[in-house]
Amino acid sequence: MHTIRLMLLTLLILVLPAASFAQFGVAITIAPPALPVYTQPMAPADGYLWTPGYWAYGQEGYFWVPGTWVMAPEAGMLWTPGYWGWSGNAYAWNGGYWGSQVGFYGGVNYGFGYGGVGYQGGYWRNGAFNYNRSVNNVNVTSIHNVYNKTVINNTAYNHVSYNGGNGGTRSRPTAVEERAAHEHHTAATAAQSEHQQAAGRNHELLASVNHGRPSIAATAKPAEFSGKGVVAAREAGAPYRATESKPTTAAASHANENKPAENRASATRTNENKAGGNKAAASRTNENRAAENKAAATRSNENKAAENKAAAMRTHENKAAENKAAEKRAEQPNVARQQNESNKHPETHEQPPSRPTATASAHPAPHQQPAARPEAPPHAQSAPRAETAAHAQPAPRPAKEAPKPEDRPRKQ
Numbered sequence: 221m222h223t224i225r226l227m228l229l230t231l232l233i234l235v236l237p238a239a240s241f242a243q244f245g246v247a248i249t250i251a252p253p254a255l256p257v258y259t260q261p262m263a264p265a266d267g268y269l270w271t272p273g274y275w276a277y278g279q280e281g282y283f284w285v286p287g288t289w290v291m292a293p294e295a296g297m298l299w300t301p302g303y304w305g306w307s308g309n310a311y312a313w314n315g316g317y318w319g320s321q322v323g324f325y326g327g328v329n330y331g332f333g334y335g336g337v338g339y340q341g342g343y344w345r346n347g348a349f350n351y352n353r354s355v356n357n358v359n360v361t362s363i364h365n366v367y368n369k370t371v372i373n374n375t376a377y378n379h380v381s382y383n384g385g386n387g388g389t390r391s392r393p394t395a396v397e398e399r400a401a402h403e404h405h406t407a408a409t410a411a412q413s414e415h416q417q418a419a420g421r422n423h424e425l426l427a428s429v430n431h432g433r434p435s436i437a438a439t440a441k442p443a444e445f446s447g448k449g450v451v452a453a454r455e456a457g458a459p460y461r462a463t464e465s466k467p468t469t470a471a472a473s474h475a476n477e478n479k480p481a482e483n484r485a486s487a488t489r490t491n492e493n494k495a496g497g498n499k500a501a502a503s504r505t506n507e508n509r510a511a512e513n514k515a516a517a518t519r520s521n522e523n524k525a526a527e528n529k530a531a532a533m534r535t536h537e538n539k540a541a542e543n544k545a546a547e548k549r550a551e552q553p554n555v556a557r558q559q560n561e562s563n564k565h566p567e568t569h570e571q572p573p574s575r576p577t578a579t580a581s582a583h584p585a586p587h588q589q590p591a592a593r594p595e596a597p598p599h600a601q602s603a604p605r606a607e608t609a610a611h612a613q614p615a616p617r618p619a620k621e622a623p624k625p626e627d628r629p630r631k632q
Contacts (some may be wrong), residue, residue: 248311251386252282252304253427254379254457258437260332260357261451263289266365267349270341270356271299271412272330273438275381275427277313278420282427284434285419287332288442293318293406295347300400301325301334306385316408323400326383327391332356333371336391340371379457415442432456 252275260270273287292299302316303326314326322339333341333355342351350365351358360366382388393401419425422445425434433456440449 248277251311251388252381253432253460255330255381256284256433256437256453256457257379257455258287258451258453260287261289261438261440261449263351263356263358263363264440264449266363267291269299269349270332271316272301272332272334274302275304276416276420280426280428283420283422283425284427284430284437285416286434286436287438288415289440290409290411290442293409296320296344297406298322298339301328301330303328304382306383306388311382311385318406319400319403321396321400321403324393324397327389328381328383329378335371336389337394340369411442418443418445427460431460432458
């Protein structure tokens with residue numbers, strides 16, 4: 221948990237605006253090491269301003285951020301370095317910023333024009349920066365806007381890197397620095413942020429490794445940690461040791477009072493988060509169940525509809541088959557009956573409606589000439605069926621014999 225907290229605080233240092241650093245930063249009880257002794261590399265070109273090195277704090281403790289030359293965000297802006305300050309119960313980092321004038325930086329003597337109060341390394345005029353050669357390493361053959369002015373540091377804290385606490389500076393902001401603190405500020409540039417991040421990834425820059433004497437104390441340009449522009453520290457500013465400051469009685473009491481409240485607040489947030497998480501999980505579970513039930517119901521309805529449709533189709537098919545079978549069965553007796561009747565009375569179906577007897581009745585033969593009987597076939601033998609097969613042309617039938625004289629009705 222401690223490591224995570226330090227990671228978050230370090231990240232805030234990198235991303236928060238400079239104005240925010242004056243009120244919030246990393247808070248620890250171990251004082252940073254003394255500032256190392258090193259020389260300034262030569263300015264790479266006109267327009268570059270010096271930003272002094274400082275101790276930052278990371279996951280593995282303090283690490284050195286080398287001093288470097290950077291381009292100002294715009295003409296007329298000066299850099300106010302950040303500093304460590306004791307707040308009564310911990311050390312807090314106050315980040316640097318760009319502004320029209322240099323503000324308070326804890327009375328720390330960073331050197332090279334930053335002697336603890338203000339800046340004596342140069343000034344802006346007509347859009348060009350003028351370098352004080354007494355505190356800046358510049359090439360006069362390529363940079364001509366230079367001057368010489370002796371700088372006297374009226375401070376007894378030559379290498380102390382923090383304000384307040386055990387062994388820190390005792391400086392307080394001047395009226396000018398107070399006004400500068402309330403003016404418009406611009407955060408560190410992207411190049412400066414990248415420079416600090418690169419330093420945080422360099423294992424050799426850890427104070428626990430270099431013991432206050434980093435092998436890369438300064439660079440000619442940001443994040444360039446190799447080459448001729450790199451300068452190593454000549455020596456540590458003081459013997460390296462972890463100096464811890466204890467909270468004052470009032471600060472300790474205030475801290476103890478805050479801990480129960482913080483614990484209660486933390487527990488409340490934890491419970492709220494758990495309740496929110498449980499509620500969200502329950503909501504998702506209910507939604508999933510509702511979706512599953514809906515899908516299951518839909519599938520069930522679809523299956524039922526399909527089964528009903530199939531059953532209806534089978535029923536219709538069975539009924540149609542049964543009806544067809546019943547019709548066939550009903551037709552078979554009729555056909556059989558017709559065949560039987562045809563076999564019993566073939567002349568009924570084969571003889572046309574007109575009968576020769578009608579003609580005989582209309583024109584009776586003379587009594588003395590009856591029709592010859594031998595022409596009529598015996599009753600036992602009917603005409604051959606082959607001759608009566610065609611219905612359209614029935615075979616001629618022999619004429620019936622005329623009624624006998626004794627059978628004719630008598631005239632009344």
